[in-house]
Amino acid sequence: MSTAKKGPFFLTNTLTRRKEEFVPLRPPHVGLYVCGPTVYSDVHLGNVRSFLTFDVLYRWLTFVGYKVRYVRNITDVGHLTGDVDEGEDKIARRARLEQLEPMEIVQKYTNGFHDVMRLFNILPPSIEPTATGHLIEQIAMVQRILASGFGYEANGSVYFDVPGFATKHPYGELSGRKIDELLANTRDTEGMEEKRSPLDFAIWKKADPSHLMKWPSPWGEGFPGWHLECSAMSTKYLGGTFDIHGGGMDLKFPHHECEVAQSVAADGHAPVRYWMHGNMLTVNGRKMAKSEGNGFTPEELLTGDHKLLEKGYSAMTVRFFMLQCHYASTLDFSNAAMQASEKGLERLEKAMALLPGLKPGDADGADIEALEHRCHAAMNDDLNTPVLIAELFEAVRLINSVNDSKLKLTAGALERLRSLMQAMVRDVLGFRAEAGAGGDDRMLDALVQEFIHLRAEAKARKDFATGDAIRDRLGAIGIALKDSKEGTTWERT
Ligand SMILES: [Zn+2]
Numbered sequence: 001m002s003t004a005k006k007g008p009f010f011l012t013n014t015l016t017r018r019k020e021e022f023v024p025l026r027p028p029h030v031g032l033y034v035c036g037p038t039v040y041s042d043v044h045l046g047n048v049r050s051f052l053t054f055d056v057l058y059r060w061l062t063f064v065g066y067k068v069r070y071v072r073n074i075t076d077v078g079h080l081t082g083d084v085d086e087g088e089d090k091i092a093r094r095a096r097l098e099q100l101e102p103m104e105i106v107q108k109y110t111n112g113f114h115d116v117m118r119l120f121n122i123l124p125p126s127i128e129p130t131a132t133g134h135l136i137e138q139i140a141m142v143q144r145i146l147a148s149g150f151g152y153e154a155n156g157s158v159y160f161d162v163p164g165f166a167t168k169h170p171y172g173e174l175s176g177r178k179i180d181e182l183l184a185n186t187r188d189t190e191g192m193e194e195k196r197s198p199l200d201f202a203i204w205k206k207a208d209p210s211h212l213m214k215w216p217s218p219w220g221e222g223f224p225g226w227h228l229e230c231s232a233m234s235t236k237y238l239g240g241t242f243d244i245h246g247g248g249m250d251l252k253f254p255h256h257e258c259e260v261a262q263s264v265a266a267d268g269h270a271p272v273r274y275w276m277h278g279n280m281l282t283v284n285g286r287k288m289a290k291s292e293g294n295g296f297t298p299e300e301l302l303t304g305d306h307k308l309l310e311k312g313y314s315a316m317t318v319r320f321f322m323l324q325c326h327y328a329s330t331l332d333f334s335n336a337a338m339q340a341s342e343k344g345l346e347r348l349e350k351a352m353a354l355l356p357g358l359k360p361g362d363a364d365g366a367d368i369e370a371l372e373h374r375c376h377a378a379m380n381d382d383l384n385t386p387v388l389i390a391e392l393f394e395a396v397r398l399i400n401s402v403n404d405s406k407l408k409l410t411a412g413a414l415e416r417l418r419s420l421m422q423a424m425v426r427d428v429l430g431f432r433a434e435a436g437a438g439g440d441d442r443m444l445d446a447l448v449q450e451f452i453h454l455r456a457e458a459k460a461r462k463d464f465a466t467g468d469a470i471r472d473r474l475g476a477i478g479i480a481l482k483d484s485k486e487g488t489t490w491e492r493t
Contacts, residue, residue: 006064006376006380007376007377007380008021008022008380009021009022009060009061009064009379009380010022010380010381010382011057011244011274011276011382011383012276012328012382013273013274013275013276014174014252014275014276014277015173015174015272015274015275019382020274022243022244022274024066024243025241025242025243025273027066028065028066028067029066029067029068029069030061030066030067030068030069030243030244031068031069031071031237031238031239031242031243031244032054032057032058032061032068032069032070032071032238032242032243032244032245032246033071033072033073033230033233033234033237033238033242033244033245033246033272034051034054034070034071034072034125034245034246034247035072035073035075035230035246035247035248035251035255036072036073036074036075036128037074037075037109037113038075038076038079038090038091039074039075039076039091039105039106039108039109039110039113040079040090040091040093040094040105040109041094041109042109042112042116042297042299043112043113043116043297043298044288044295044296044297044298045281045288045295045296045297045298045301045318045333046248046280046281046287046288046289046295047248048116048120048122048298048318048322049278049280049281049322049331050247050248050278051072051117051120051122052120052122052319052322052323053246053278053327053383054070054072054246054276054278055122055123055430056323056327056383056385056428056429056430057244057246057276057383058070058123058125059123059427059428059429059430060379060383060428063423063427063428068126069126069127069237069238070125070126070127071125071126071127071128071129071233071234071237071238072125072127072128073128073129073130073131073229073230073233074106074110074113074128074129074130074131075130075131075226075229076091076102076103076106076110076130076131076132077089077091077102077131077132077213077223077224077229078131078205078223078224078225078226078228078229079091079226080226089211089212089213089223091105091106091213092211092212092213095212096212102212102213106130106132116298118493119298119302119315119491120298120315120318120319121315121316121319121430121431121432122430123430127237129233129236129237131224131229131233132213134229134232134233134236135215135224137232137233137235137236138204138224138228138229138232139204139217139218139224140232141203141228141231141232141235141262141266142158142203142204142217142224142228143218144265144266144267145158145160145203145262145265145266146158148265148266149161149164150164150165150168150261150265151203151265152196153219154194154195155194155206156206156219156220156221156222157194157202157204157205157206157219157222158202158203158204158219159194159195159196159200159201159202159203160200160201160202160203160258160261160262160265161196161197161200162179162197162199162200162201162261163179163183163196163197163199163200165261165264165265166179169261169264169265171257171261172257173260174252174253174256174257174260174275175252175253175254175256175257177253177257179199182199183197183198183199186198186199201225201227201254201258202225203224203225203227203228203262204217204219204222204223204224204225204228205222205223205224205225206219206220206221206222207221207222207223211223226255227254227255227258227259227262228262230255230259231259231262231263231266231271234259234271235263235267235271240263240267240269240271241269241270241271241272241273242271242272242273243272243273243274244272244273244274244275244276245259245271245272245274245275245276246275246276246277246278247277247278248277248278248280249277249278249279249280250280251277252275252277256275259271259272260272277328278327278328279327279328279329279330279331280330280331281322281330281331281332281333282330282331282332282333283308283332283333284332284333284334285332288333294308296308296309298315298318301313301318302314302315302482302484303482303483303484303485304484304485305484305485308333308335309335310335310339311335311485312482312484312485312489313338313341313342314342314434314489314491315434315491316345316431316432316434317338317341317342317345318338318341319429319430319431320341320342320344320345320348320389320431321333321337321338321341323385323386323389323429324341324344324385324386324389325385325386326382326383326384326385326386327383327385328382344389344393345431347393347396348392348393348396348425348431349431349433349434351395351396351399351400351421352421352425352433354399354400354403355399355417355418355421356418357403358399358402358403358409358414359402360409360410360411360414361402361407361408361409361410362408362410363408363410364408364409364410364413365401365407365408365409366398366407366409366413368398368409368413368416368417368420369416371391371394371395371398371417371420372416372420374391375388375391375392375420375424378391379428385429388424388428388429389429392421392424392425395417395420395421398417399417399421402414432492434491434492445490448474448479448490451470451474452481452488452490454470455467455470455471455481455488456488458470474490475493478492478493479491479492479493480492480493
């Protein structure tokens with residue numbers, strides 16, 4: 001397998017808090033599970049960062065030769081407001097507010113999520129299971145947990161007995177929490193008439209008659225607890241123990257800690273060998289959140305139509321901005337950083353455009369093999385994308401020097417440089433060539449600009465039918481026009 005020549009891959013296992021060499025359970029296969037979105041609202045940029053982190057992981061594992069089964073779920077039931085066992089189901093609440101069927105909400109926001117993933121060139125997973133599609137597996141898991149003695153039924157709901165579990169198995173290893181401290185700090189008495197301990201969590205909830213989303217179960221009509229779906233679906237598709245589980249840092253507790261406990265109780269062993277958590281995106285030092293008014297949507301980012309944005313930025317600029325920071329560090333959004341990223345990406349894309357036309361020389365003025373090793377080493381060091389990008393700018397410098405006849409590279413070295421850049425820029429970092437960013441698309445861009453111009457003329461003479469037809473026909477061949485304050489831009493869809 002090709003992994004050998006690219007060296008061992010180290011990643012920070014958040015379970016052990018150490019950088020460890022990644023060795024899959026059943027090479028060349030790798031099982032990867034990532035917690036997907038709860039599809040009750042538009043995704044914001046903070047969510048995009050998390051999915052981007054695992055996209056780069058997936059791309060790197062694939063690039064080095066592993067056969068990755070990547071499972072990323074869609075949460076379409078069971079995630080309650082407040083992220084605890086009380087409150088309304090987020091999707092049912094949205095369905096009530098928008099006066100739609102819950103499954104219409106699910107479809108609407110799933111479609112929107114997929115559009116955003118495509119926009120940022122985030123690859124689709126191998127399997128995208130939904131919680132409502134796996135009720136049988138979840139009910140079976142509740143039954144196994146009950147059989148283990150670490151679950152109990154109360155009034156049609158089933159709870160996980162955390163203190164009971166903790167007397168027999170380690171609990172809190174992943175998040176570093178201790179039962180005594182958790183108990184001392186809890187003031188939550190909600191639902192306490194059913195729960196034996198405030199640390200217990202619902203694995204099955206009884207639904208009242210007015211509840212929109214409910215299914216028959218051995219305990220009456222109800223719905224699964226939020227943490228349960230990931231355990232049931234990862235087990236189904238990746239096996240009882242699998243390689244990597246990823247998610248945002250905010251999911252570590254309680255969500256992932258509960259997943260571990262559920263699997264240990266139900267199946268007798270820890271589910272995950274390497275846990276990986278991506279850090280947050282902040283805006284002016286504060287977590288990006290809708291409630292803070294700083295959670296702009298990808299759409300707003302592209303058009304620049306938000307009070308915090310000085311202008312619109314392309315999806316690939318955002319991707320570049322995010323990958324210039326290591327996934328485990330917090331990343332603060334600012335217009336200055338975005339504008340620097342825009343310039344950086346433009347330099348990179350210009351060099352990419354020069355690559356095919358570079359003329360070979362009769363000597364090698366640079367060691368491309370060493371550069372390639374440094375690129376691989378950066379990714380093998382816990383997906384160090386900022387270091388990789390710095391190495392790629394070293395490549396940009398070489399490309400520009402060859403283009404200016406200040407440096408010579410033989411045909412072999414040039415070929416190696418071309419395939420390195422193609423691999424790192426397009427396949428691993430996932431930067432898609434955008435209009436105006438480089439020369440690959442110059443002719444296409446010139447053509448689309450002509451259509452944009454014709455459309456503007458049509459609109460100016462109030463011929464909106466022609467204007468719309470131009471937009472729709474371009475859309476049909478995969479070219480999306482975006483109107484903003486600064487005029488019309490285009491993007492491949
Ligand atoms: Zn999950």
